[in-house]
Amino acid sequence: MRGTAFSQTLSILEGLRNEHRVVLVARSRGQVDRLLALLREHDLPADPWESSLWSRRSTGKLPFYVLHGDLSTGFLSGELRLALLTEEELFAKGARHKPQPKSRTAPSSPPWKTSTWATMWCMSNMGSPNIEG
Secondary structure, three states, X not given: OOOOOXXXXXXXXHHHHHHOEEEEEEOOHHHHHHHHHHHHHOOOOEEEOOHHHOOOOOOOOOOEEEEEOOOOOOEEEXXXXXXXXXXXXXXXXXXXXXXXXXXXXXXXXXXHHHOOHHHHHHHHHHOOOOOXX
């Protein structure tokens, strides 16, 4: 997360894990191993993703799952109780994909409406910001 200390990123991830299944997507198998080791170094449970895990039910908090794949940006779904995040979002790297140019006729959105996944999670748990003109 851009401008966020890694300890704060870990705290946000732990908060996400309270309510969601958290899947981290890395672009290489080496990065999968790196993420698994990094999470475990911080005493956070982490497992490589396996398709059989999706149907497994658990009564406690699930571990973080790390998956090798190519995803331009993650998402958060309250309905699915799923947070899918990219390594770029975790480490504030620039995304490899260029965003589509904005339409000249489209109204610009306030910054809080185009927030990152972490901001969306914080807003859903702490309320929307009070924006007055």
